[in-house]
Amino acid sequence: MVLANLGKRINGAVNNALSNTQDDYATSVDIMLKAIVTALLESDVNIALVSKLRGNIRNKLLDKSAKGNRSMTNAQTKKLIHKTVFEELCDLVDAKETQVFQPKKKKTNVIMFVGLQGSGKTTSCTKLAVYYSKRGFKVGLVCADTFRAGAFDQLKQNAIKARIPFYGSYTETDPAKVAAEGVAKFKKEKFEIIIVDTSGRHRQEEALFQEMIEISHVVKPNQTIMVLDASIGQAAEQQSKAFKESSDFGAIILTKMDGHAKGGGAISAVAATKTPIIFIGTGEHIHDFEKFSPKSFVSKLLGIGDFEGLMEQFQTVSNKEDTQALMENISQGKFTLLDFQKQLQTMMKMGPLSNIAQMIPGMGNIMGQVNEEEASRSMKKIVYILDSMNKKELESDGKIFIEQPSRMVRVAKGSGTSIIDVENVLMQQQTMARMAQTVKQSSAGGKPGMPGMPNMPGMPNISPQMMQQAQQKLRQNPGMMQNMMNMFGGPGGAGGMPGMGAGGMPDMNQMMKMMQDPQMQQMAKQFGMGM
Numbered sequence: 001m002v003l004a005n006l007g008k009r010i011n012g013a014v015n016n017a018l019s020n021t022q023d024d025y026a027t028s029v030d031i032m033l034k035a036i037v038t039a040l041l042e043s044d045v046n047i048a049l050v051s052k053l054r055g056n057i058r059n060k061l062l063d064k065s066a067k068g069n070r071s072m073t074n075a076q077t078k079k080l081i082h083k084t085v086f087e088e089l090c091d092l093v094d095a096k097e098t099q100v101f102q103p104k105k106k107k108t109n110v111i112m113f114v115g116l117q118g119s120g121k122t123t124s125c126t127k128l129a130v131y132y133s134k135r136g137f138k139v140g141l142v143c144a145d146t147f148r149a150g151a152f153d154q155l156k157q158n159a160i161k162a163r164i165p166f167y168g169s170y171t172e173t174d175p176a177k178v179a180a181e182g183v184a185k186f187k188k189e190k191f192e193i194i195i196v197d198t199s200g201r202h203r204q205e206e207a208l209f210q211e212m213i214e215i216s217h218v219v220k221p222n223q224t225i226m227v228l229d230a231s232i233g234q235a236a237e238q239q240s241k242a243f244k245e246s247s248d249f250g251a252i253i254l255t256k257m258d259g260h261a262k263g264g265g266a267i268s269a270v271a272a273t274k275t276p277i278i279f280i281g282t283g284e285h286i287h288d289f290e291k292f293s294p295k296s297f298v299s300k301l302l303g304i305g306d307f308e309g310l311m312e313q314f315q316t317v318s319n320k321e322d323t324q325a326l327m328e329n330i331s332q333g334k335f336t337l338l339d340f341q342k343q344l345q346t347m348m349k350m351g352p353l354s355n356i357a358q359m360i361p362g363m364g365n366i367m368g369q370v371n372e373e374e375a376s377r378s379m380k381k382i383v384y385i386l387d388s389m390n391k392k393e394l395e396s397d398g399k400i401f402i403e404q405p406s407r408m409v410r411v412a413k414g415s416g417t418s419i420i421d422v423e424n425v426l427m428q429q430q431t432m433a434r435m436a437q438t439v440k441q442s443s444a445g446g447k448p449g450m451p452g453m454p455n456m457p458g459m460p461n462i463s464p465q466m467m468q469q470a471q472q473k474l475r476q477n478p479g480m481m482q483n484m485m486n487m488f489g490g491p492g493g494a495g496g497m498p499g500m501g502a503g504g505m506p507d508m509n510q511m512m513k514m515m516q517d518p519q520m521q522q523m524a525k526q527f528g529m530g531m
């Protein structure tokens with residue numbers, strides 16, 4: 001991810017602070033600040049912002065209470081340093097002054113996209129449409145890009161894939177006219193969110209800004225979003241200022257955060273325009289889209305994890321009916337091969353394993369040692385096996401294959417795998433079915449809940465306080481963290497292959513063990529889950 005290296009360096013500087021017992025406190029703080037400042041500047045963060053951050057951290061850490069408080073233990077001082085650096089980094093990416101627009105249900109909310117050519121506008125329009133559609137809004141997409149040949153086709157293809165209604169024209173050349181017609185059509189049909197994609201140019205040109213103003217006049221957007229490519233470095237600041245003057249956008253979507261660009265320039269744009277980043281694009285796929293929150297972003301940057309993000313992501317990719325059916329089955333102590341297939345599909349939609357891992361405390365660094373390609377190959381193998389089963393087999397508890405082994409041969413042939421591979425999948429499904437039994441027994445009388453599955457219907461809502469406590473617990477208990485790592489086959493893990501348990505799924509035996517871990521049970525209680 002963009003800035004991953006920055007995160008490692010800041011973390012290193014913070015963790016090394018106070019490690020040299022020869023230095024006094026003030027010297028330690030200055031050494032740490034020098035390392036943080038160098039890392040930020042090398043990542044293209046604006047120099048004025050870095051200097052302000054340095055001053056703020058220094059003041060907070062060396063003020064009378066911190067400096068003069070001799071009763072503070074080394075651990076307490078370290079905690080103070082962590083907290084201060086964390087808060088200041090959050091402030092760096094937080095445009096607190098600006099209220100973020102929230103679309104209202106049963107009303108028409110028009111959202112207009114602006115940005116340079118190739119920044120990721122069309123892709124992000126569709127991603128945002130999917131995001132809101134998953135949250136119950138009636139969403140339509142309008143293509144007001146008549147400048148680039150093929151723009152309408154691109155939006156159309158994306159929209160069809162995402163099952164979002166769309167509007168555009170192959171013949172009309174006036175973008176404002178197409179935009180007005182599209183918005184009017186969707187308004188008439190009582191669409192709640194209408195997203196208007198506009199054209200881009202290679203660079204900031206008078207014609208682009210004039211066109212944006214005209215479209216804006218006719219569609220009267222409730223929110224204008226600027227799409228900014230995270231890889232453009234220092235130019236981001238100047239670009240966003242120019243756009244701000246003509247389109248007065250109220251939010252930013254940062255795209256291509258999955259690349260290796262420095263990304264600090266884009267972050268500086270937030271401060272330059274006092275405009276909040278609302279989402280980040282983390283890949284080309286529709287679901288590679290994360291709600292941006294300063295705390296989540298900095299947590300991930302520093303490898304602390306981001307449960308909130310994990311839950312948001314799950315809500316976007318999961319299918320409500322499937323989830324309900326799964327919970328219904330689990331509450332009855334069942335876990336069919338079809339449940340397994342749906343689970344796997346959801347997991348794969350959540351993006352590369354490294355994306356998921358970054359959201360789990362401590363996992364991000366570990367994933368660096370894992371062969372992601374191999375893990376993904378294994379996962380695909382399971383998908384092929386499950387796809388080769390017929391309806392009766394999928395809806396069964398798997399025993400049908402033991403009774404009629406010829407079915408295993410057929411599935412292995414159909415999926416281009418071996419009988420051992422099919423057996424492995426069946427074994428995993430059986431383990432999960434046993435787990436469902438355990439959940440049923442332990443939650444008898446209560447609501448069913450399953451560890452590792454965020455925001456399921458039937459599970460209590462998890463408050464931010466609970467989340468914080470859980471994160472803290474995970475950080476404080478390396479033993480518990482080791483259990484989580486083992487589950488994914490991390491260092492010391494029991495998984496049959498790097499990165500995953502046997503067959504490419506989290507190791508369910510480890511998961512079972514983890515469920516019996518008293519610390520984990522304690523945490524589960526906090527989450528209100530029966531374990």
Ligand SMILES: Nc1nc2c(ncn2[C@@H]2O[C@H](COP(=O)(O)OP(=O)(O)OP(=O)(O)O)[C@@H](O)[C@H]2O)c(=O)[nH]1
Nearest residue numbers: 117118119120121122123200255256281282283284
């Ligand atoms: N890796 C990565 N690629 C992205 C992301 N967002 C968009 N892209 C890719 O960037 C390229 C340009 O994206 P578009 O959505 O066509 O950009 P645009 O701003 O609409 O371009 P114009 O219509 O020409 O103005 C496409 O290949 C996208 O797949 C992202 O978050 N990560």
